[in-house]
Amino acid sequence: xxxxxxxxxxxxxxxxxxxxxxxxxxxxxxxxxxxxxxxxxxxxxxxxxxxxxxxxxxxxxxxxxxxxxxxxxxxxxxxxxxxxxxxxxxxxxxxxxxxxxxxxxxxxxxxxxxxxxxxxxxxxxxxxxxxxxxxxxxxxxxxxxxxxxxxxxxxxxxxxxxxxxxxxxxxxxxxxxxxxxxxxxxxxxxxxxxxxxxxxxxxxxxxxxxxxxxxxxxxxxxxxxxxxxxxxxxxxxxxxxxxxxxxxxxxxxxxxxxxxxxxxxxxxxxxxxxxxxxxxxxxxxxxxxxxxxxxxxxxxxxxxxxxxxxxxxxxx
Amino acid sequence: xxxxxxxxxxxxxxxxxxxxxxxxxxxxxxxxxxxxxxxxxxxxxxxxxxxxxxxxxxxxxxxxxxxxxxxxxxxxxxxxxxxxxxxxxxxxxxxxxxxxxxxxxxxxxxxxxxxxxxxxxxxxxxxxxxxxxxxxxxxxxxxxxxxxxxxxxxxxxxxxxxxxxxxxxxxxxxxxxxxxxxxxxxxxxxxxxxxxxxxxxxxxxxxxxxxxxxxxxxxxxxxxxxxxxxxxxxxxxxxxxxxxxxxxxxxxxxxxxxxxxxxxxxxxxxxxxxxxxxxxxxxxxxxxxxxxxxxxxxxxxxxxxxxxxxxxxxxxxxxxxxxxxxxxxxxxxxxxxxxxxxxxxxxxxxxxxxxxxxxxxxxxxxxxxxxxxxxxxxxxxxxxxxxxxxxxxxxxxxxxxxxxxxxxxxxxxxxxxxxxxxxxxxxxxxxxxxxxxxxxxxxxxxxxxxxxxxxxxxxxxxxxxxxxxxxxxxxxxxxxxxxxxx
Numbered sequence: 001x002x003x004x005x006x007x008x009x010x011x012x013x014x015x016x017x018x019x020x021x022x023x024x025x026x027x028x029x030x031x032x033x034x035x036x037x038x039x040x041x042x043x044x045x046x047x048x049x050x051x052x053x054x055x056x057x058x059x060x061x062x063x064x065x066x067x068x069x070x071x072x073x074x075x076x077x078x079x080x081x082x083x084x085x086x087x088x089x090x091x092x093x094x095x096x097x098x099x100x101x102x103x104x105x106x107x108x109x110x111x112x113x114x115x116x117x118x119x120x121x122x123x124x125x126x127x128x129x130x131x132x133x134x135x136x137x138x139x140x141x142x143x144x145x146x147x148x149x150x151x152x153x154x155x156x157x158x159x160x161x162x163x164x165x166x167x168x169x170x171x172x173x174x175x176x177x178x179x180x181x182x183x184x185x186x187x188x189x190x191x192x193x194x195x196x197x198x199x200x201x202x203x204x205x206x207x208x209x210x211x212x213x214x215x216x217x218x219x220x221x222x223x224x225x226x227x228x229x230x231x232x233x234x235x236x237x238x239x240x241x242x243x244x245x246x247x248x249x250x251x252x253x254x255x256x257x258x259x260x261x262x263x264x265x266x267x268x269x270x271x272x273x274x275x276x277x278x279x280x281x282x283x284x285x286x287x288x289x290x291x292x293x294x295x296x297x298x299x300x301x302x303x304x305x306x307x308x309x310x311x312x313x314x315x316x
Numbered sequence: 317x318x319x320x321x322x323x324x325x326x327x328x329x330x331x332x333x334x335x336x337x338x339x340x341x342x343x344x345x346x347x348x349x350x351x352x353x354x355x356x357x358x359x360x361x362x363x364x365x366x367x368x369x370x371x372x373x374x375x376x377x378x379x380x381x382x383x384x385x386x387x388x389x390x391x392x393x394x395x396x397x398x399x400x401x402x403x404x405x406x407x408x409x410x411x412x413x414x415x416x417x418x419x420x421x422x423x424x425x426x427x428x429x430x431x432x433x434x435x436x437x438x439x440x441x442x443x444x445x446x447x448x449x450x451x452x453x454x455x456x457x458x459x460x461x462x463x464x465x466x467x468x469x470x471x472x473x474x475x476x477x478x479x480x481x482x483x484x485x486x487x488x489x490x491x492x493x494x495x496x497x498x499x500x501x502x503x504x505x506x507x508x509x510x511x512x513x514x515x516x517x518x519x520x521x522x523x524x525x526x527x528x529x530x531x532x533x534x535x536x537x538x539x540x541x542x543x544x545x546x547x548x549x550x551x552x553x554x555x556x557x558x559x560x561x562x563x564x565x566x567x568x569x570x571x572x573x574x575x576x577x578x579x580x581x582x583x584x585x586x587x588x589x590x591x592x593x594x595x596x597x598x599x600x601x602x603x604x605x606x607x608x609x610x611x612x613x614x615x616x617x618x619x620x621x622x623x624x625x626x627x628x629x630x631x632x633x634x635x636x637x638x639x640x641x642x643x644x645x646x647x648x649x650x651x652x653x654x655x656x657x658x659x660x661x662x663x664x665x666x667x668x669x670x671x672x673x674x675x676x677x678x679x680x681x682x683x684x685x686x687x688x689x690x691x692x693x694x695x696x697x698x699x700x701x702x703x704x705x706x707x708x709x710x711x712x713x714x715x716x717x718x719x720x721x722x723x724x725x726x727x728x729x730x731x732x733x734x735x736x737x738x739x740x741x742x743x744x745x746x747x748x749x750x751x752x753x754x755x756x757x758x759x760x761x762x763x764x765x766x767x768x769x770x771x772x773x774x775x776x777x778x779x780x781x782x783x784x785x786x787x788x789x790x791x792x793x794x795x796x797x798x799x800x801x802x
Binding site: 034035036105106130131132133134141143144145146240243244245288290291292293294 | 336337532535539691692693694697698699700701702705707737738739740742763
């Protein structure tokens with residue numbers, strides 16, 4: 001201190017020395033800090049200096065000082081990701097080895113696959129199918145038991161891998177319903193009649209004259225893919241028209257639009273975009289959503305990918 | 317406060333940045349309160365060291381340690397009571413009881429916690445005894461401090477701190493046994509196989525015990541602990557505190573002065589009360605924050621009063637109200653009148669109410685518990701057969717330490733069937749049978765399918781029934797959603 005008071009004043013009440021500051025008659029006592037507190041304070045200063053040397057601390061114009069430990073949050077993240085992948089290695093290796101249809105539904109491996117698939121689904125699939133996989137108009141609900149291309153593990157796996165109507169993937173699913181109205185195959189009256197018929201077989205309307213006419217039109221134009229009684233065919237990706245589940249809607253206007261202009265829904269082929277294990281996990285997750293079928297319930301899954309190709313050539 | 321200035325005044329004269337701690341060498345003393353302190357110290361230390369070693373048979377699926385805080389498995393065992401994380405309000409209740417209990421204790425017998433049961437007091441007391449055993453009593457300690465550093469002093473200092481450290485290690489070592497099976501952990505600790513966190517905990521507690529008990533001592537009470545400040549605010553004029561009866565003692569005088577004709581008080585100014593004080597205060601200066609009401613000055617003063625043939629109790633437990641009355645010449649008030657008064661009854665009632673409430677809740681709680689949450693994404697699924705499917709997350713909590721077979725069934729939803737999401741709907745039935753592991757929560761995703769009837773959501777119930785002959789049941793109401801008009 002520069003100003004050293006000759007006569008140090010002592011507070012009578014406490015016996016403590018005054019600091020020498022006074023405001024309106026109030027004086028400050030020289031009450032020192034406890035030593036343990038000071039030591040703690042000094043220790044934090046030393047720690048801070050050490051920290052600044054060891055870790056990135058001082059901001060420069062476009063980056064911060066690196067620190068002698070060469071630590072960075074980015075490097076830490078990469079290490080964590082690598083560690084997580086190493087931890088999952090046993091699961092991923094086993095999943096890579098086992099064919100999808102051989103997966104035991106009750107096994108821990110299946111549970112791991114479903115959990116992994118749920119995570120992958122949230123990244124890649126929710127944009128179209130929704131976070132709960134309930135879909136929306138034009139995007140199938142994956143929870144229900146209606147499957148255009150089959151609902152067992154291998155059929156789902158195939159659909160995810162090759163997508164729907166993906167140019168560049170020779171094995172892609174390819175259903176091509178003609179645009180009956182636009183291409184002049186049916187007149188607008190005929191379309192109204194066939195719509196009446198479809199609404200009758202799906203229990204949305206009472207039988208009518210129009211529906212009777214529509215039945216003949218249906219048999220001549222639609223039964224080849226949708227089946228004689230309208231229950232659809234997974235070989236062609238043709239939906240069942242008799243149940244209450246509609247991808248685009250079952251009201252007159254929507255059905256009219258569908259028959260007139262056809263629908264050309266698409267899905268990316270994930271082969272090449274995602275690694276094979278992730279695709280397997282996605283298949284397991286989608287299968288677990290509630291509509292998954294046992295392999296035995298479905299026709300030969302191998303034939304279904306070929307059939308649409310035939311359908312395509314037929315249509316063109 | 318005067319204590320502060322007396323204790324630190326000398327060091328402050330220099331105006332330095334910190335105040336050096338003035339060493340305190342409390343003299344040994346004997347008397348009623350000293351013996352009380354011995355007893356309480358014995359009991360509290362015994363509770364601390366022995367508790368984790370008590371066994372309690374809970375059957376094959378649960379640990380056999382009477383008191384165990386199983387953090388890894390998130391269970392808290394206390395004799396016959398087992399607490400799950402969702403029942404943590406019992407711990408909150410215990411904390412409320414501890415809080416109200418301290419209010420009760422403080423308003424009746426003053427800072428008895430500080431003086432007798434506080435761990436800082438207990439361990440500091442233990443360390444003071446070790447110090448006296450090695451260095452000798454107050455005068456020997458003072459001499460040793462002044463003595464130059466020779467072989468004898470070095471030997472005594474090393475022995476003392478080694479003894480302090482042993483006590484500290486044992487203190488830290490005992491703590492970890494509350495968190496794991498004590499005999500296993502003891503073996504692992506010795507073999508070097510125990511978890512790092514165990515050694516780390518022992519290390520931290522060893523350091524804090526040695527530092528706080530061996531070095532900081534009364535500074536913890538005066539500078540670090542917030543409790544004396546709270547407690548001072550809770551005392552009232554009818555709480556017991558250690559008091560010097562100045563109207564009887566003053567003016568104090570000693571030796572030949574007492575022979576003069578001037579009127580003198582009973583205090584012979586022998587400073588025994590100051591010499592025995594573990595926090596180094598002079599009780600004759602009145603109530604102060606440094607006083608932990610350990611009453612050792614009462615023992616020291618009573619001993620002196622007997623020697624000079626004066627009535628005991630010059631320093632005594634008394635209330636401020638009684639002090640005022642006595643000063644005016646009234647007779648001393650019996651302690652029971654101080655203890656039993658409306659404020660303490662109120663605190664006791666509050667304390668007992670919380671305790672009884674918790675006991676009642678403990679008696680009422682179920683050990684089998686069902687909770688069902690409806691899947692909301694999507695709320696319902698339209699099936700091709702015209703039926704509707706909803707999904708639910710069913711959680712079954714088996715809090716018994718044995719496996720329990722249970723049945724989950726549906727009530728109030730006509731035509732409904734359910735199945736486990738891991739199986740297929742081929743196994744759909746009106747009820748499911750599940751075996752829940754001991755002390756576990758079974759979480760299943762369950763699908764419920766029902767015919768579509770109307771569009772309004774229907775209320776229905778899941779019922780959980782125990783199948784092991786011990787009747788236990790739980791019901792949870794949920795909603796069944798159906799496609800509405802869009």
